[in-house]
Amino acid sequence: EVQLVQSGAEVKKPGESLKISCKGSGYSFTNYWIAWVRQMPGKGLEWMGIISPGDSDTRYSPSFQGQVTISADKSISTAYLQWSSLKASDTAMYYCARLNWSFDYWGQGTLVTVSS
């Protein structure tokens, strides 16, 4: 069974750094790109970027380029999304998803709350 399991909810202060994770199982992790998707409170889905876990080739949405860093560790079948300096506007649910033409499997989401 394909599964993407994300790390737990985070509460951070503005200016702090954060790295959240997404662990894949039940399939060959290096054979599929992993995407990150943001959903701000009460809003729609926004594609942030994708990574190929096999070679760490990464592509970002123009809206998120320079704002976040996507990485992966294929040895532990885990992809990451990180911020170096959080803002209140980063408060959102973040999903990882497997890219197989479509986003066919999704993680359960990680809620990130940034508040002073």
Place this chain on the structure above:
Amino acid sequence: SYELTQPPSVSVSPGQTARITCSRDALPKQYGYWYQQKPGQAPVLVIYKDSERPSGIPERFSGSSSGTTVTLTISGVQAEDEADYYCQSADSSGNYLFGGGTKLTVL
């Protein structure tokens, strides 16, 4: 910039047919995909490559494409189909994007 446009809301009575449209900019044509998201849950893929249905998705869900519009059709709508629905595609630069979402209300 490339955009996908959906109606904000669609309302139908149980047993009726719901149609949710997604209009996209012109060529190059990319496939359309549809996701269902219920409150507090992650999205679920319900249609891929315009009209293909993943295993486990009920037959009442179907998709079609005509010109620059893709359509999600739910035949014989049930109360459990009440959710937000998002279309998704890609542009020629390899950027993925989602429509703004449509809230389906079952009256």
